[in-house]
Amino acid sequence: MSKNYDMFGIGTALVDYFVRSSEEILIKNGLIKGATNFIPRRRLDELHAGLSSSILACFPGDNARNVCEGINFLGGKSAYASCIARDKEGELFESSLHAQHIASFLKKKPGRTGKTITFITPDFQRTFAADLGNSIEYESLPADGIKNSNFLYLTSITLLTEGNISENARKAIKFAKENDVRISISLENPPMINENKKDLR
Known part of the structure; x- marks a missing residue:
């Protein structure tokens, strides 16, 4: 029987702002090159304001969302779940799912949608300054959606970030196993992986 x-x-729904950067800017702001650096939203907004003239582009992001888009581009069908806010970034993120024909299981809460500044250095390495915003508060178990899928896709950030999303991701894995849904996990952010190898095993 085919699945939906x-x-x-x-995933962790967020919007990506891309900027060209020197290594000096990374050092000045205490950012670990090539990693996802989680920082308070106020500091992220201050960084954003200071770099506004250097922003190259703005796109909805998140590993899981991007994989969903790729699957749909290749002729498949995908669905995506996370938590956003009723703000500019949330509207952009939600509209991107509709535009790519990705089935939306988004939840909305008061607060802020996740945001990332992606610093691109001359060697084309990407370094991220991020606040996951409302995405860490995702606490629904979309049972029907998971059960009617061939794969459940998660990331190490989804599994290891403090908040409702980590506990919920583990529940989703358990539910997927009980319903013979295969599981795929993307390993992101080397510093986080190194600190949490036991949990990932």
Whole structure:
């Protein structure tokens, strides 16, 4: 029996702002090159304001969302779940799912949608300054969506970030196993992985 979706992604919904950067800017702001640096939203907004003239582009991001888009581009069907806010970034993120025909299981809460500044250095390495915003508060178990998918897709950030999303991701894995849904996990952010190898095993 065929299922509704090839993949069901649970992720950390955010919007990516891309800037060209020197290594000096990374050092000045205490950012670990090539990693995802989680910083308070106020500091992230201050960085954003200071770099506004250097922003190259702005796109909806998140590993799981991007994989969903890729699957749909190749002719498959995907679904995506996370938590956003009713703000500019949230509207952009939600509209991107509709535009890419990704089935939306988004939840909305008061607060802020996740945001990332992606610093691109001359060697084309990407370094991220991020606040995951409302995405860490995702606490629904989209049972019907998962059950009707061939794969459940998660990331190490989804599994290891403090908040409702980590506990919920583990529940989703358990539910997927009980319903013979295969599981795929993307390993992101080397410093986080090194600190949490036991949990990932």
